[in-house]
Amino acid sequence: MSTGTSAxxxxxxxxxxxxxxxxxVPALEVVVDETQMFFFSAATYNGHRIHYDKDWARxxxxxDDVLVQGPLQSALLARAVTDWIGGAGRLVSFSAQNxxxxxxxxxxxxxxxxTGARVEDGRGVLELEIAGRRGDDVLMPGSATVxxxxxxxxx
Amino acid sequence: MTQQTEETGQVxxxxxxxAAAQVGKVVARASGEVVRRDWQRWAVAVGEDNPLWFDPExxxxxxxxxxxxPPLYLQYAVLGVTPLDRLRADGSxxxxxxxxxxxxxxxxxxxGESTTFHRYCGHGDVVTMERRVESIVQKxxxxxxxxxxxxxxxxxxxxxxxxxxxxxxxIARP
Numbered sequence: 001m002s003t004g005t006s007a008x009x010x011x012x013x014x015x016x017x018x019x020x021x022x023x024x025v026p027a028l029e030v031v032v033d034e035t036q037m038f039f040f041s042a043a044t045y046n047g048h049r050i051h052y053d054k055d056w057a058r059x060x061x062x063x064d065d066v067l068v069q070g071p072l073q074s075a076l077l078a079r080a081v082t083d084w085i086g087g088a089g090r091l092v093s094f095s096a097q098n099x100x101x102x103x104x105x106x107x108x109x110x111x112x113x114x115t116g117a118r119v120e121d122g123r124g125v126l127e128l129e130i131a132g133r134r135g136d137d138v139l140m141p142g143s144a145t146v147x148x149x150x151x152x153x154x155x
Numbered sequence: 156m157t158q159q160t161e162e163t164g165q166v167x168x169x170x171x172x173x174a175a176a177q178v179g180k181v182v183a184r185a186s187g188e189v190v191r192r193d194w195q196r197w198a199v200a201v202g203e204d205n206p207l208w209f210d211p212e213x214x215x216x217x218x219x220x221x222x223x224x225p226p227l228y229l230q231y232a233v234l235g236v237t238p239l240d241r242l243r244a245d246g247s248x249x250x251x252x253x254x255x256x257x258x259x260x261x262x263x264x265x266x267g268e269s270t271t272f273h274r275y276c277g278h279g280d281v282v283t284m285e286r287r288v289e290s291i292v293q294k295x296x297x298x299x300x301x302x303x304x305x306x307x308x309x310x311x312x313x314x315x316x317x318x319x320x321x322x323x324x325x326i327a328r329p
Contacts, residue, residue, distance in 0.1 A: 030202065039200040043193070045234050048263075049246035056245070061262050070265035071227075075201040078227045087207050087217035090275070091226045097267035098326075142267075 013086040015151040016124020019114055025128060027111035028080040032068045034104050040072045068102040073110075073132045073140050080110040081130065081144050088149045092125070096142030102134060109133045112144070124148040169260040169293050169302050169329065177255060182306075183286040187233035191278040194224040197231060223275040229310055229319055232276070233284040255288070257327040260302050266324030273317050281313040289322070302327040 034052075041051050049056040050067050057063045074096045082091055102108055112130030119125070125147050132140035198208045206213035207223055214222045224232070237248035247263060249255065276282060289305040303326055310319040 036200060036202070039196070043197040043200045044231050045236070045248070047237075047239075047242050047246040047248060053246070060245075071268075072201065074268060075197075075225075075227050078225070079201055079203055079205070082205055082207075082225065087205075087213055091272060093269070093271040094227065095267070095269035098265050101264075 013088050014084060014148060016117070016119070016126075016148040017151045019117065019124075019126060019148070021114050021117055023114045025080060025084050025112040025114070025130065027109045028076060028083065029107060029109050030076055031107050032072065032076075032102070032104055034066070037066070037068060037072065037104060040069055040075075044069075044071060046071075063101065063103075065103045068104060068106075068108075070098040070140075073098070073102060073108070074142075076108070077110045077130055077132050077140060077142060078144075081112065081128065081146060085146050085148060090147045092145040092147050094142070094144045096130070096132070096140050098140060100134075100137060100139045102132075102139055106134055108139070115143075119150070120147075122150065124150055166293075166295065166300050167259060167329070169257060169300060169327070170291055171256065171258065174255045174257060174291055177288045178291055179288065181285055181287045182255070184284065185233040185235050186281060186283040187235075189224050189229075189232045189276045189278060189280040189282060191222060191224075193232070194228045197228050198225055201225075219275070219277065221277055223277050226270075226272045226275060226319075229270075229272075229276060229282065230284075230308075230321070232280075232282050233310075255291070255304060257302055260300075260327035260329050262328040264326045264328070266303060266305075266326045268321060268323045270319055270321040272319045276312070276318060280318075282318060283311050285309050285311075299329065301329075 037051055050061055051069055052066055054066055057066045077096055078094055110132050112128045114126050115129045116127030128144045130142045130144050131138050208225050211221050242248055286306050286308040289307045292303045294301055294303055303324055305324045308321040312318050
């Protein structure tokens with residue numbers, strides 16, 4: 001693919017020394033629409049009607065509309081983290097709970113905060129508290145561990 | 156019905172014996188090849204433009220042999236195929252979770268997931284999933300009783316090396 005796409009993320013590589021406990025993971029804002037939901041269900045072979053059959057979602061399951069897939073929200077939350085840590089960063093663990101439903105057309109925000117930092121085996125390890133939100137409502141609380149290169153490590 | 160339940164103080168048993176008997180058992184095993192086109196379709200659906208998933212040169216510059224799959228994609232690499240006439244009425248497939256049935260709690264929803272990734276996978280890796288039912292617990296929430304099912308899953312590669320370990324849960328409501 002295009003070689004040009006690699007320049008910016010490489011230049012912006014996050015190193016362990018760039019981050020301190022309390023720092024924010026930049027928030028990713030997304031308005032999921034039904035087209036995105038359709039493609040996500042297709043990519044995950046998800047036939048669950050609550051994601052595309054409005055009559056089923058409303059009349060059979062009592063929701064206001066079709067629901068944004070929980071795994072799509074998880075994926076967006078992980079994307080906020082992996083975008084931030086850059087190509088030399090690694091997602092070590094990821095945890096998220098579905099606490100509330102989201103509907104297409106709503107503005108959702110995915111981000112987090114650094115809660116711990118240590119060096120282990122020549123890499124920086126960060127503990128993150130992460131969440132998917134709709135306004136002030138936490139729809140998906142979670143946590144993650146990432147590993148980052150140390151500066152001067154050629155990472 | 157909920158009203159009556161609250162008045163009489165009786166909570167219906169939502170976990171059939173057949174489901175309860177599955178606790179501790181391996182209920183699903185599946186293998187699948189990690190395919191670049193498939194994870195890129197998934198990544199595009201998530202709105203991803205991370206070059207690690209798309210750009211081999213970028214991936215090589217960051218310690219990989221080639222592009223790699225987004226870590227959360229792993230669980231989809233092993234998905235089997237359920238014929239349409241064997242889907243549940245709600246369109247969902249139980250194939251990857253052991254097809255546990257909760258006739259009195261038919262409204263299903265993903266609970267949560269917690270995964271440790273030991274390495275990222277690339278095109279051509281063959282991943283095997285083994286999923287065990289860790290627990291099936293009936294709980295009482297603010298809006299009534301529900302069933303919480305928790306699975307423990309391991310993912311290994313073609314060399315029998317552990318790729319990831321996951322705990323996932325599902326909520327079933329009346």
